[in-house]
Amino acid sequence: MNFLNINEEKIVEYLAKRLRWYVHEFAKKRNGVVALSGGLDSSVTTCIAVRALGKENTFVYLLPSESTPKEDMDDALELIRMLEIPKENWETIDITDIVNLVEQKAGKYDKLARGNLMARTRMIIIHHKARIHDGLVIGTGDKSEILLGYFTKYGDAGVDVLPIGGLYKTQVRKIAQYLNVPRRIIEKPPSPRLWPGQTAEGELMLSYDLIDSILYLRFEKWMSDEEISNTLNLDVEKVKMVTNRVKETQHKRNLPEVFKLGFRDIGSDWRYPREWV
Amino acid sequence: MRVGVAQISSKLGNIKENLKKHIEAIEKAKSKSVDLLIFPELSLTGYNLKDLYFELSAESTKALSDLSSLYKEIHMLVGFIYEPRIGLYYNSAAILGEGKIKQIYQKIYLPTYGLFEEERYFSEVGPEYFYNVKTVSVSGVNVAAIICEDAWHPEPAELLARIGADLILIPASSPARNFYNLVDGKPPISLVWEAILKTRAVENASYVVFANRVGPEDEEFFWGGSMIVSPEGEVVASAKTNEEDFITYDLDLTSIKRARRFGSFKKHARAIHRRLLEL
Numbered sequence: 015m016n017f018l019n020i021n022e023e024k025i026v027e028y029l030a031k032r033l034r035w036y037v038h039e040f041a042k043k044r045n046g047v048v049a050l051s052g053g054l055d056s057s058v059t060t061c062i063a064v065r066a067l068g069k070e071n072t073f074v075y076l077l078p079s080e081s082t083p084k085e086d087m088d089d090a091l092e093l094i095r096m097l098e099i100p101k102e103n104w105e106t107i108d109i110t111d112i113v114n115l116v117e118q119k120a121g122k123y124d125k126l127a128r129g130n131l132m133a134r135t136r137m138i139i140i141h142h143k144a145r146i147h148d149g150l151v152i153g154t155g156d157k158s159e160i161l162l163g164y165f166t167k168y169g170d171a172g173v174d175v176l177p178i179g180g181l182y183k184t185q186v187r188k189i190a191q192y193l194n195v196p197r198r199i200i201e202k203p204p205s206p207r208l209w210p211g212q213t214a215e216g217e218l219m220l221s222y223d224l225i226d227s228i229l230y231l232r233f234e235k236w237m238s239d240e241e242i243s244n245t246l247n248l249d250v251e252k253v254k255m256v257t258n259r260v261k262e263t264q265h266k267r268n269l270p271e272v273f274k275l276g277f278r279d280i281g282s283d284w285r286y287p288r289e290w291v
Numbered sequence: 292m293r294v295g296v297a298q299i300s301s302k303l304g305n306i307k308e309n310l311k312k313h314i315e316a317i318e319k320a321k322s323k324s325v326d327l328l329i330f331p332e333l334s335l336t337g338y339n340l341k342d343l344y345f346e347l348s349a350e351s352t353k354a355l356s357d358l359s360s361l362y363k364e365i366h367m368l369v370g371f372i373y374e375p376r377i378g379l380y381y382n383s384a385a386i387l388g389e390g391k392i393k394q395i396y397q398k399i400y401l402p403t404y405g406l407f408e409e410e411r412y413f414s415e416v417g418p419e420y421f422y423n424v425k426t427v428s429v430s431g432v433n434v435a436a437i438i439c440e441d442a443w444h445p446e447p448a449e450l451l452a453r454i455g456a457d458l459i460l461i462p463a464s465s466p467a468r469n470f471y472n473l474v475d476g477k478p479p480i481s482l483v484w485e486a487i488l489k490t491r492a493v494e495n496a497s498y499v500v501f502a503n504r505v506g507p508e509d510e511e512f513f514w515g516g517s518m519i520v521s522p523e524g525e526v527v528a529s530a531k532t533n534e535e536d537f538i539t540y541d542l543d544l545t546s547i548k549r550a551r552r553f554g555s556f557k558k559h560a561r562a563i564h565r566r567l568l569e570l
Contacts, residue, residue, distance in 0.1 A: 017471040024476045028512075028533070035507055185471070285341040288509045289303040 017230050020185055022192035026062060033066035033177045037150050040289060041174070045149035047073045049140045049170075050093065050104075051207065052086030054199055055178060056154040057093050058186050061193045062177050063152050064097050072097075073147050074104040077136045079113060081210050089199050096196070109135045129208025133169025141172070150174040158183040158222060161229050162256070163263020164214060170206075171266070182226040218259075220252060228256045292430040294458070294498075295325035296517045296528075298536040300506025303337035306347065310335065310354045313369065316537065317362050323539055326430045327366045331462050331504035331517075332398075332439050333382060334370040338464035339508045344412040348374035355385055355392065363390040366429045368436055368460050368502075373397065379414045384436050384462050386427045393427045398438040399447050406466065406511060426456045432542065436460040442487055442501075445494065452495035453559070457547055459497050461488070464504040467514040467533075477532055481516045485526065492520040496556035498542055505535055522550035 037043050046063045050056045063072045076090050087106070094104055113131050122128070144151045153173025155165055160179055165171045178186055183204060190200045204214045204222065215221055220228075227246055231237045232253075239257055243250035272280045297316035302308045313330065320328040332338060335351045351371040358369060366388035373383035373395055382398040397416045401409035426433040435456040441447040442461045451459050467478040474482055484501065492499040498521060505515030517530040519540045530536035551557065 020471055021473045021476060024473055025470055028470065031533070032507060032512065040507075180470070283342075286343060287303050287339060287341050290343065291302075291305045 018184060020188060022189050026189060029062050029177050030066040033062060036175050037067060041150050043148055043150045045071045045073055045147045046152045047140055047144040047147060047149040048152045049077055049136050050074050050090045052090035054186055054190055054204060055156050057195045057199050058190050058193060059152055059154040059178055060093060061097065061195065069097060069099050072099065072103065073143060073149060074099055075140060075143060076106040077109050077139060079132050080110045082207050089196060092196050107139060125209045130166045130169060132208055133166035137169050137172040152177060155179055156181055156183050156186050158226055158229060160267065161260050163259065163266045167266050183222040184226045224248065225256055228253055232257050292326050292432050292542045293324055293539055294500055294542060295320045295323065295328045295537065295539045296500060296502045296530060297328055297330050298503065298505050298515050298517045298530045299334065300535055301334055301337040301504065303508050304340055304343045304347065306335055306350045306354050313358060317365060317367065319537055321365055325365065325539055327434065329368045329460050329462060329500050329502040330370055331502045332370045332464040336372055337508060338504060339511060344372065344380060348372040348380055359387040359392055360390055368462060370462050380412060382409060382413045382438060384438055394425055396436040396438065398441060400440040400444055402440045421450060426454060432458050434458045434460060436462065439463040442491055448491045448495055452497050457497050459491065459499050461499060461501045463501060464513055466511040478514050481514060488518055488520045489524045492522055493524040496522045496547060496550035496554050498522060505533065521546045
C-alpha cells in the first residue's frame with residue numbers, strides 16, 4: 015500500500031509546526047499537556063509535543079490503574095528519560111482509588127463501564143493539569159482508532175487537539191521508528207489497557223495492517239467493500255465488519271445533536287471557522 | 292519590469308491583521324524596486340471563511356481602498372470579497388496602482404467538491420464579465436488575472452491572452468493534501484500545479500505568476516510554493532513550501548518574443564470554440 019511509504023521526517027516536521035502554531039498562536043497557551051500510557055500513540059504524541067513546544071513546555075502525566083502492566087510504566091519512564099523531560103514536568107497519578115470511589119458512589123456495572131470510567135477519570139485529571147499549567151490537552155488518538163470509534167467519548171477523545179489523528183496506526187509505528195521510540199513500545203500489541211489482556215487487534219479480530227488498508231481504500235480511495243475484498247484477497251465479511259464499525263460509531267465523531275427549533279441552530283447550517291475573531 | 296510575490300499567511304477573517312501584513316510586504320517590495328506585487332487569493336480575508344464570507348465584503352473592500360490610496364507608486368494585485376450588488380459576493384482580486392482600483396477580476400470556476408464549497412457563498416460571473424474583463428498596463432506590460440481554480444481549465448487564461456495579456460497572474464489558495472505520498476518532500480498537488488502553470492504559460496506564450504497562500508486555516512494547510520513560469524515553460528523563480536516567503540523576478544520580454552516565434556500561439560482555431568459552445 016503506497017500510503018505506508020511516508021516521509022517520516024517531513025511529516026514530523028509538519029505536525030510539530032502545526033502543533034506549535036495551534037498551542038501558541040491559535041489557543042495562545044504556553045504549554046502542552048499529554049497523558050502518557052507507555053503505548054505507541056501517546057509515546058509518539060509526546061515526542062511530537064516536545065519537538066513542537068520544547069521539553070520545558072511539555073507536561074506529561076502517567077495515569078495508571080490496576081489494569082496497567084508494570085512494563086507500560088517502565089516504558090513510559092524510559093521515554094521520559096529519553097526526551098529529558100524535566101522532573102517538575104511529569105508526575106504519576108494512580109487513578110484506581112478515584113475509579114473505585116466513583117463506582118462506590120455511582121454504582122458498579124461491567125468491565126466496559128469501568129474501562130470508560132478510567133478513560134474519563136484520566137480526562138478530568140489531564141484537563142485539570144492543563145488549567146494549572148496554562149496548557150492545551152494534546153490528544154493521542156490515531157486515525158485508525160478515530161475511524162473505528164475505538165475510544166471513549168469524553169474520555170481519551172475529550173482533548174483539545176489530535177496531532178496524530180491524520181495517521182493510521184501502521185503509519186504511527188513507522189513514525190515511532192523514525193523518532194527512536196524504544197523498541198518495546200513499538201512492538202507491543204496496541205491496547206487501551208482498560209481490562210487485563212485487552213488488545214485492539216483481538217477485539218477487532220484483524221491486524222492493523224489489514225484494518226488500515228481497508229480504511230484507506232474505502233474512505234480515501236472510494237473503493238467498494240467487494241473491490242477491497244478482491245484487492246486484499248480477504249473475505250468480504252471481514253471488510254464489512256471494519257466499514258460497518260466506522261458507520262456505527264459516526265455519532266462518536268460528531269458533536270451532540272441539537273434539535274432544530276430556531277432559524278439557525280448549532281449544527282448543519284452553523285458553519286464558522288474555528289478561528290473566528 | 293520587476294514582479295514580486297508576497298507569499299503570506301493571512302489570518303482567517305482578521306482583516307486588520309491582514310492589512311498590516313500587506314503593508315509590510317508592500318514596504319519590502321518598494322525597497323526592492325518591485326513594479327507589480329502579487330498577493331494570494333482572498334489575501335485580505337483568508338480563504339476558508341465559511342459563513343464569515345457573508346460578513347467581510349465591506350471591511351475587505353475598505354481595506355482594498357486604503358491600500359490603493361496609501362501606495363500610489365507601486366502596482367499590486369490584492370484578493371478581497373467583492374459585493375457589487377447587495378448580497379451577491381464574488382471571490383475577486385483587484386489590480387491597484389496610481390491611487391486607483393484599475394481592474395477587478397472575479398473567479399470564474401468556483402470549486403465545490405471535497406473541502407471546497409465556494410458555490411455556497413459566491414456568485415458565478417455572468418456572460419458580461421467576459422466582455423468587460425480588461426488587461427492593465429504596468430510598466431509597459433499588459434497584465435490580467437484569473438483566480439486559482441480558473442487555471443485548471445484552459446479557456447480563462449486563453450481569454451486573457453487573446454485580449455492582450457502578456458503576463459497572467461494566478462493568485463491561489465491551494466491546500467495541501469495527501470501527505471502520505473510526498474514527492475521530494477513536497478505535496479503531490481505541487482507537481483500538478485507546476486504542470487498546469489507550465490501548460491498555461493506555454494499554450495499562451497505568456498509569463499505566468501502563481502501566488503499561493505501559505506499556512507494553516509482550521510484543519511487545512513496551504514503549501515505556498517509560489518512560482519513564476521516563463522512563456523518557454525521554465526520555472527524561473529519559486530518560493531519556499533510551507534512557510535512565508537517573498538520572491539522577485541525581472542521579466543525578460545525577449546522570452547515572450549521567442550515563445551511566440553517558435554510556437555503556435557498565433558494560430559487560433561475558432562471553429563473548435565464554436566463547436567464547444569454546442570456541447
